[in-house]
Amino acid sequence: MLSLYYSATPNGQKVRLYLESFNLPYHLIPIRLSKGEQFTPEFSALSPNNKIPVLVDPCDHTRPVTVFESCAILHYLATKTGHGLSPEPTLQQETLQWLFWQASSLGPMAGQAGYFRVFCDQRIDHAMTRYTRELDRLYRVLDKRLAQREWIIGDSYSIADIACYPWIVPHAAHGQDLEALPHLRRWFEAIAARDGTRRAYAGVEDVYGLPEPLTSDERRTLFSGPSNANPES
Structure with a gap:
């Protein structure tokens, strides 16, 4: 096991x-x-x-x-x-691009926003503003990506979706509002409703x-x- x-x-x-x-x-x-x-x-x-x-x-x-x-x-x-990973080479490469985007952009910026907004033992306004704004930009990148597709990689729920979702879960603590991002909100709610997500x-x-x-x-x-x-x- x-x-x-x-x-x-x-x-x-x-x-x-x-x-x-x-x-x-x-x-x-x-x-x-x-x-x-x-x-x-x-x-x-x-x-x-x-x-x-x-x-x-x-x-x-x-x-x-x-x-x-x-x-x-x-x-x-x-x-x-x-x-969670298509055998078709083009879709596989697309999935890896978004997987790496999460690892290099969404995760690190969300982590910094969370640290300076929640965990830092002193208030550093410049850092809070810097990371909150950059995270807002990344949310908008993802919202635009989801405007014409159900999941990040078209019609298939993939490891790109699985990698990104947990970093969107604490959006409120990170200073983000999904109400202005309808495609991202729809995607987020769809994943939240899945049985596997509820169990996890x-x-x-x-x-x-x-x-x-x-x-x-x-x-x-x-x-x-x-x-x-x-x-x-």
């Missing part, structure tokens, strides 16, 4: 959403990021970048495959199962609406690494 090392961040939710969307059995292994579990030697051996998610595929039970980086995991699973998000807390504020130690661990880490290493 597949093993998913996971926390309920947007990147963690990408892989869980894929597995639930295509009814693939898996074992979920929670990693508590604010407690520094991503920096243990055992996890570092799986993920050299000390980030979730990580997928371990036992394959033939003698040589398991370990994949880190959420979009790499999505591509691995789609290639292995045939779900069942019981998942909003990471931008924590019931208790992070302590200074938890914030340092989550965003800077453990206190005993060498920042120059």
